[in-house]
Amino acid sequence: MPVTSEVSEDGKMTTIKIGGRFDFAVQNEFRDCYYNAKTDGGAKFIIDMGGANYMDSSALGMLLMMREYLGGNTADISIENSSPDIKNILTVANFQSLFHMV
């Protein structure tokens, strides 16, 4: 599975793991990972890019959709373990101003 997710025991932290190509083909799987998550106070989301080897601009759009769905400026979303290529795509678009980049 290219996209999988895990919710912590207290339900407050959702980790979404991306594997392989992060593009429009995994749009539905990606959305399902956060669609039903609790978004009340203190909910935290981690996108683990460790297994991703490719990302395109439609994936950037998917990240924006997620951020808006989870409350826009109040959403707490971190992007972790990005490869240099993926980090480059994220920083060219200045996504570090919208997401925590670890």
Place this chain on the structure above:
Amino acid sequence: MAYFTPKQPEETGAPVDGARRAQKILVVDDDLPSRLTLVGLIESQGHQVLQADDGVQALAMFRQETPDLILMSGDMPHIDGYEATRQIKASDAEAFVPVIFLATTSNNQELEKCLDAGSDDVIEKPCNPVLLKARINALLHIRDLYHTVQEQKNELTAHQKRLQRERLLAGRLFTKIVNTGTLELPNIKSMLSPMSLFSGDILLSAPKPSSGLHVLLGDFTGHGLAAATGALPVASVFYGMTEKGYSVAEIVSEINTKLRNILPTDMFLAACMIDLNPGSHTLTIWNGGIPPVIIYSGKQKRIVNRIVPRHLPLGVAGDKEFNRRVDVVDMKQGDRIYIHSDGITETIAPSGEMFGRERLTKIFESALHPDDLYDEIRARLQAFRAGGAQRDDVTLIEIEYHQAALEATVNLEHGKNIPAVLPPSSWNFSLDLGAELLRHFDPLPMVIQAICDMQGFHGQRQQLYTVFSELFSNALDHGILNLDSQLKKTADGFAKYYLERESRLATQSKGKITIEISHKGTRQGGELTVRVEDTGKGFNHEDDMLALEKNQGNSGRGIPLLYSMCDEVKYHGSGNAVTVVFRWCECGASNS
């Protein structure tokens, strides 16, 4: 707008609620008793029956009555059943009419002969009524399916053709609107290579009213038609606001607002907009999401600067979060600016490897002559892709900084001899602009627009703009902000000057600029008078004029320009007020 909709069952003759619609069945048999038995059987199943007693009659009926199914005997006078079937099958390429052969024996040789003639089924005489009913129903069902598929195929083909025509038309329209006014200057080379008919990349360029030019390179999320639709509003804002004299910061912020309103959340425009200004030898850049802009020095033969994207792409940030901050870089004759979409660095070789930034940088390092750089980049990209498919839109622009070529984008003398469109009338207005307002508001586009509208000065817009911006920036920079123009003369001086100007403007709270504009009719035409006064301490304009006559430096360009473009220029008081006069005449020639 009728698009493809599957036919309803009753239209295709498919079973409705399990009951079959009555169909036309042709029974061909020269043996009357046998034929009448069959007719009775089929009529009792609810079908309409046609009869023929030989092949000749069968063929005539087939053409006139277009039956849905045929029961055919073999041996008949004139034309036998085999030949009739062959002819029927040869002529029904479009519509499938099943033929059931009525065989007199079950020997293989005869059955083979029936099938060779093209029959779809064979049933032995005398017919078992239940078996015959089953065979007829099965074949009518296949015929229905065949027709449904055939109709859908025809509709699909028609639909495809229509879509293709519409796409072609839209493509031409799109290209026309987006590329309106694209500059063709000897110092600019560019390629826009879309992967489909519609490009998700856009490249816009237009001359500014005060000489120099604006360029915008944008890359929408995705590609194709969906990506391209956003290009239309971007192009109209870009061309419209550039023509009216708005700055890069104002234009990108307007585009951002527009795109945020119309695009869905997951779509945006990575964009880089530049203002190349030959008057101040500067390049102003706003970059949101486009790979670093490369500045290559023609003299030093190396990359001297990379302007990284500082901002979110357009259409993402709300009005409050939107950051209009620009980078300002000094330009030297022969410097080259390269802006490209990520389609370049993400070009993929057949091995799956990406072109990447390092390969791009190496081309600059190994180039022998700057003139070859652009072609070299294109050639290397093509070689790298090695015939593989293009995966994204690829856009690249090279602009050589060439002062004379850039200044030629505007013919300043041009405006002088054009009479106003409207008959001369008398009017005046004035504006008092305090320092706080000037922090975020540039009055020039509005003032110029008002003058053009009131007196029909559209042909002189560029000239007016140049004069106004000179008067206004002198009042603001030197009168209100007290900036020293000597600063501009040092190396990288303009960029420093700009930064200093920005920081003073952000904190300045005292002072104001007054602009008074009046127009009146004269015997030959009209006269426009503009007075600009600031609350600063002024300057020694007489000495300055003398010094300026000998000086071709950066800061010396302004005032001589005023003298060359206006019919009168007069400084007042301590030099903190200036009046300029333009005269125009209805015969079409200026009387200056």
